[in-house]
Amino acid sequence: MKITDAKVIVTSPGRNFVTLKIVTEDGTYGIGDATLNGRELAVASYLEDHLVPCLIGKDARRIEDIWQFFYRGAYWRRGPVGMTAIAAVDVALWDIKAKAANMPLYQLLGGRSRDGVMVYGHANGKTIDDTVAEVGKYIDMGYKAIRAQTGVPGLDSTYGVSKDKMYYEPADADLPTENVWSTSKYLNSVPELFKTLRETYGYDYHLLHDAHHRCTPIEAAQLGKSLEPYKLFWLEDAVPAELQEGFRLFRQHTTTPIAVGEVFASIHDCQQLISEQLIDYIRTTIVHGGGITHLRRIAHLAELYHVRTGFHGATDLSPITMGAALHFDTWVPNFGIQEYMRHTPETDEVFPHDYRFEGGYLIAGETPGHGVDIDEEKAAKYPYKRAYLPVNRLEDGSMYNW
8 A cells, every 4th residue: 555645635614624635555544633732834834845756655544553654763753843744744654554454443443442531621711600600500511520710819820711601712812812810829729629619519520620730749739639639530731840859749648630741742741640640641643752663662661560541632632632542542541631622613624524522432443544534625725823822921020831
């Protein structure tokens, strides 16, 4: 199955997506997501200028060899741009191979480990009362797990709090929006949110929270300890993970489960966190972590140390990544949960898919491949629009983690 064509498609049906389409000599094609929020064109260029020329003429069935060619063959490797590009190639090739085998991707990976994939949605509001009401709406929709974020008193804006409750898109401006942050104000407000949620809805639903890399290890420890009575499913991204050993201090002081990894690009970014059992859930995504081929390695390592998967699944990933992730989740033995932010109707039209939501679970479809396609005519109606993620400053004006 020689590769005869490969092209990059950039479209913006409500937000920017980059897609790679690979075609073989018999007309079989596969698609992969190459979206890197706020840096989309960097990945598009990496694909068009460096990877696509090398794909033509290769055997699409040799997925592992092609992965190694692009990873080991690049002296400059492991960064988010390069690994996202490799992931697009990898997912497209898995899509082709599953189509050639006439089976859904999860079957090619090893078959079902579960009938459905538990997912969590995003509830948020400017005040605690607003967020409590939004959590109720997700419960009414059938969710068994909900991430809860709320505004912080004294701050004009807070990560995770949006005007559009269903289709949150943080990349909101042609140039970066500058937000102001105070960790001390945040630490004072979050426990009250979860106290109120448990008083309102009890303990039958899983609750999650994202600190978005804004705490030092000891601040994260304080937060985790204060949240213990409310039994969170996890506390996500409490500490910037460049210093993996920083999680030791965090871990020593709390039993709140710890999740991290959506910004990781390789197994090397999480090897210490996993092998020292400093986390409970690894959140690396298929699209930013080098594709299915590389995520299998991370998942297998994690399984040895009782760490479960909890893949990032925000709307900055196209339905292609969601489809591929669901097939992976359906197979992987050490699955934990899958993030699920719903895409806009415009996005769903551009990327038709066969996965479906039922009673708190997403169900991977039976279409050969990963079950997601791209309508190129509709994609062409939505040209690229530059959009940046915000940046953060502390109240004294100094830069901080967004």
